[in-house]
Amino acid sequence: MGWLVVWSCLLTGPAQAADLVDLDIAPQELTTALELFSRATGMAVLVDHQLSSRRHTLGVQGRFTPSQGLNVLLSGTGLAAQYARADAFTLQPVRVREVPLPPGVTPGLSDSNYAATIQAVIQRNLCRSPLTRPGSFRAVLQVWIGRDGVVQHSRLVSSTGDLMRDRTLVNSLQNLRIDRPAPSSLRQPVTLLLLPDSSGKSMECTAGEGVSGR
Template sequence: MAVLCLLAGPVSAVGPVDLDIAPQELTTALEQFSRATGMAVLVDHGLSSRRHTLGVQGRFTPAQGLNVLLNGTGLVAHYARTDAFTLQPVQVREVPLPAGGAPGLSGSNYAAAIQAGIQRNLCRSALTRPGGYRALLQVWIGRDGVVQHSRLVSSTGDSVRDRALVNSLQNLRIDRPAPSSLRQPVTLLLLPDSSGRRMECIAGDGEPGQ
């Protein structure tokens, strides 16, 4: 049976608030968020206790701050009212395929397309360039080939790199539409040089100076 816990701050914030929540376990981060904003949070510990957040720093409205806090967790907020919400796992939204779009590839062929698209994207920055770290990620890809959500399952050990990884996946477009048979989420394992099975950046990938 799921264990639910209601977290609530003293008074719900109306306008923007200053948030300074460091990367940490999501459950404790939600407690801090609730105290800072006054928003009531109904937490299912079966969902939140195994997840981490990249945190949120800056001045935001409560809704904006919550979106940042949940980025990369694989969870989204469902509002019961403007000052109260629960959490639920993300799902792929139904989107129309591009006009004249080719049918998606299947099986290992589409897996190769995903790897190629993500590899090119990661190679654009020295911070996310594969080869120097290990990370486990999950992505949810729409029928149009656009990454709709992501989750950082295991940290790289560097919170700045973690945030860059998650941000790099936002709205990333794979070259081909996703096949209807694609099982979601897609799990990605990034390995360091020593594994012998890492992604490699090739000439033409990335941009100098980043």
């Protein structure tokens, strides 16, 4: 097992949690992106190379605190930061947070029925934008859903081939609410395969369903 260890010290010292830094990290392999992030922020990174090497980031551009920038960098990777201190972190696979169900609500669907509910909600969500409207691209997604039916994390396993679409797709899943609470037996993450029309198995949008202009 290999580890990526980056101890990056700036002349002004490690960045503090409240400091703002300019980040311009393009989409690329996560391992390389973490090295660039460490150099830009002065944060120490200790990461299992096997965990990060098979993943890609959609990058981060803009002015952020180091923790905010890291959250953007990790968006859609299925990984989360675990801080050893304010200026040092490791990465771990995301986990579903325990959240209480609304009073009087109990999950009653089987996993197979709930899978159909997930697909219907995500399809409706994707149909709201012409950029993510199903049928013109292929992608593999994973989502982690809390007991309350809210998508807590996502991972873009394979790109759609369009960076803007990738970002819109990942952003559209943040805090998306499934119509019903998740059954306790639901296996996480839930994997979704989006296929183009040519496959004959793609999701379909009804005419004008929730579609808005860019």
